[in-house]
Amino acid sequence: MISYHPDSRFLTDFASANLPMAQAMCVSAHLEFCGKCRAHVHQLKEIGGHLLSQIPPVAVEAGSFEQLMSKIASPQPLPTAPSAQAHNALTSIAPKSGKETYLPRSVRRLSNGSLQNLGWAQFGKALRIAPLPIAGETLETSIYDIKAGGQMPEHEHRGEEITVLLKGSFSDADGTYSRGDFVVRNAGEAHQPTATQDTDCICLVCLERPVRPRGWFYRLLEPYIQYRLHSLKRNGATH
Numbered sequence: 116m117i118s119y120h121p122d123s124r125f126l127t128d129f130a131s132a133n134l135p136m137a138q139a140m141c142v143s144a145h146l147e148f149c150g151k152c153r154a155h156v157h158q159l160k161e162i163g164g165h166l167l168s169q170i171p172p173v174a175v176e177a178g179s180f181e182q183l184m185s186k187i188a189s190p191q192p193l194p195t196a197p198s199a200q201a202h203n204a205l206t207s208i209a210p211k212s213g214k215e216t217y218l219p220r221s222v223r224r225l226s227n228g229s230l231q232n233l234g235w236a237q238f239g240k241a242l243r244i245a246p247l248p249i250a251g252e253t254l255e256t257s258i259y260d261i262k263a264g265g266q267m268p269e270h271e272h273r274g275e276e277i278t279v280l281l282k283g284s285f286s287d288a289d290g291t292y293s294r295g296d297f298v299v300r301n302a303g304e305a306h307q308p309t310a311t312q313d314t315d316c317i318c319l320v321c322l323e324r325p326v327r328p329r330g331w332f333y334r335l336l337e338p339y340i341q342y343r344l345h346s347l348k349r350n351g352a353t354h
């Protein structure tokens with residue numbers, strides 16, 4: 116059952132195509148799981164359309180919402196001219212034969228149908244991260260895969276973080292989150308997510324700024340982690 120939803124700011128900005136692409140992807144992913152928020156967005160679009168029809172057409176960017184959706188579901192999500200290194204990283208792992216039907220459409224598009232097509236970086240035994248190649252997006256957007264029962268290092272947020280649970284569940288000191296949940300953390304908040312024992316946890320994560328790991332071991336590793344994520348993102352993105 117979904118317990119955490121985007122607040123009205125996110126839904127309104129989404130309906131009016133005013134969210135950065137990465138955050139719009141997170142809202143869109145949640146909407147695929149949540150009929151209640153879908154209905155809310157539909158209603159907001161109707162109200163927005165009505166209001167827009169009251170003002171002179173010169174001020175209206177017609178169909179901006181639809182434009183946004185078509186960008187998210189772009190049939191050419193991967194770099195048009197990837198470097199040889201990026202190409203190798205993207206193709207070195209054979210795609211899974213099983214269908215990842217739990218993935219939202221936007222993520223399926225961006226990963227060419229399978230998460231195995233993304234460039235993964237392993238952090239310890241429990242966590243691996245794959246940056247998503249979103250053209251022109253400055254927010255750091257990734258897929259996190261936490262092994263069943265695995266614990267992420269405790270970390271503190273330096274900016275807003277949105278997590279959408281795509282598969283499995285995790286918990287931290289504040290609660291337990293399951294499939295479809297839209298979880299927002301703000302700058303200064305710290306937590307240590309732990310995946311539940313029964314299944315791996317897959318999340319779509321959008322960060323305003325990179326997180327700061329707590330604990331001396333991860334602090335020592337941080338420059339390496341940032342370098343690794345940066346190079347993966349650079350190789351995986353078109354810009």
Ligand SMILES: [Zn+2]
Pocket residue numbers: 117119120121145149150151152153
């Ligand atoms: Zn919802």
